[in-house]
Amino acid sequence: MSDIEVSVSDLTVRIKNKTILSHLSLQVEEGSFHGIIGPNGAGKTTLFTVLQGLRKPTEGTVQVLGTVPYPRNVALLRKIGVQPQQSSFFPKTTLREHLTAVADIYEVPRSHADELIDALKLDHVAATRVESLSGGEQQRLAIATAVIHSPRLLFLDEPTAALDPEARHNLVSLLKSSERLATTIVYTTHHLDEAERLCSTVSILADQHILVTASPSRLIAQAKMGSTILLPNALQQVDDVAQLVGPDSVRVTSDGLAIHTTDTGAAFAQLAASGINTHQAQVKDGSLEDVYLRLLEKDSVE
Known part of the structure; x- marks a missing residue:
């Protein structure tokens, strides 16, 4: 030690x-x-x-x-x-x-x-x-x-x-x-x-x-932040994606649809099976900044 x-x-x-x-x-x-x-x-x-x-x-x-x-x-x-x-x-x-x-x-x-x-x-x-x-x-x-x-x-x-x-x-x-x-x-x-x-x-x-x-x-x-899948070519399918993963897990950004998931592999399989355009998709894992902001938010609430 x-x-x-x-x-x-x-x-x-x-x-x-x-x-x-x-x-x-x-x-x-x-x-x-x-x-x-x-x-x-x-x-x-x-x-x-x-x-x-x-x-x-x-x-x-x-x-x-x-x-x-x-x-x-x-x-x-x-x-x-x-x-x-x-x-x-x-x-x-x-x-x-x-x-x-x-x-x-x-x-x-x-x-x-x-x-x-x-x-x-x-x-x-x-x-x-x-x-x-x-x-x-x-x-x-x-x-x-x-x-x-x-x-x-x-x-x-x-x-x-x-x-x-x-x-x-x-x-x-x-x-x-x-x-x-x-x-x-x-x-x-x-x-x-x-x-x-x-x-x-x-x-x-x-x-x-x-x-x-x-x-x-x-x-x-420990924070179990999950990952964000960015779909730059699926903006026209926002309703389909929201129905597939739930409206709380998807948001529209200037770069495309952002989907929050705790299982990236399963999410991609589900999107592909439903005909969602995953071309040029990007994946961003949780970061220290994400944890930091969540902790500060939790601390301010408490």
């Missing part, structure tokens, strides 16, 4: 008499890529500030790498890396100079800077001033800055926020493939497709507490 790197029990945080987090509990296992997902304003960044020792819990207990993070512990800071939403750099330095300076601050070999420049594909801008880097390049530099001292635990707070789709895709690919990153990563995002692709475990934070924690695949399987 893996060790627990982050342990939060019954955490409550109040700021100016407003409750941000209430009786929240969370465990992060060693070696995991643990995503914290939730709507804007759910308290993800507040949780991060508590875990990093920047804010004292109002109630509850918090341990990070077996240590209480507040008040800030210098010994603990050398074991963690942090990439916040708003990163600070030495703007007049080149990228390589910046990373070299950070290596000196942490008293680690300067060779770490060159290794990260290569691993995060920043070679082409190593001699460029930090203030002249693109958004995607600055995000990669922020991650390099956070891991240059080889921390055991890495916090990434919305690392792909404000990036264009191509830059986001490139950074996600690097996060998934880079061997230079810390062994355990705790990460917030509002991109559900990104979390499904990256995370070994996700916790859904809403209404001031954690609703559920599991792997994305387990959450999807």
